[in-house]
Amino acid sequence: MQVKDILDDYHRHPITIQESDTLGIAMDLLEKNKIGALLVCNSKEEPVGILTERDILRNVYANRTDISSHSVKDNMSTNLVIGVPDDHIEYIAKMITENRIRHIPIIDDNNKLCGIVSIGDIVKAKVEKAEGEVRYLQEYITGRQHTANE
Numbered sequence: 001m002q003v004k005d006i007l008d009d010y011h012r013h014p015i016t017i018q019e020s021d022t023l024g025i026a027m028d029l030l031e032k033n034k035i036g037a038l039l040v041c042n043s044k045e046e047p048v049g050i051l052t053e054r055d056i057l058r059n060v061y062a063n064r065t066d067i068s069s070h071s072v073k074d075n076m077s078t079n080l081v082i083g084v085p086d087d088h089i090e091y092i093a094k095m096i097t098e099n100r101i102r103h104i105p106i107i108d109d110n111n112k113l114c115g116i117v118s119i120g121d122i123v124k125a126k127v128e129k130a131e132g133e134v135r136y137l138q139e140y141i142t143g144r145q146h147t148a149n150e
Contacts, residue, residue, distance in 0.1 A: 004085035006125045007115040014116040016041045024068030037103040040076045049076035082107045093122045
């Protein structure tokens with residue numbers, strides 16, 4: 001299975017933020033959308049970083065002051081690990097594990113953002129694939145096909 005197979009409408013239009021925005025704006029977006037990361041884009045809508053809940057928490061701990069006016073640019077991770085739509089999800093899972101991250105932006109050939117994939121998306125896709133294989137094997141072994149009502 002490839003990344004493009006799991007990019008649905010939700011993943012194709014991830015919530016983004018500008019690097020000139022504040023952590024207050026970022027926290028509002030994270031909470032409002034119930035997500036754990038924001039892709040940071042420049043004025044050309046190209047990804048330049050990622051800001052996670054963990055990045056914000058580290059800032060809170062380091063400063064122990066009101067951080068709502070601190071800049072996204074000063075707190076985002078700029079060493080982006082990216083994927084492309086044709087990547088296999090096993091490769092993305094490996095990148096997530098090796099880099100100890102939870103989100104990977106998906107970029108097209110023109111360096112334009114076309115989605116984001118999380119570790120949860122990878123796990124969900126792998127579980128669905130495994131469940132389908134189990135069902136197929138059960139039907140093969142028993143010689144019985146399940147109906148839509150079962």
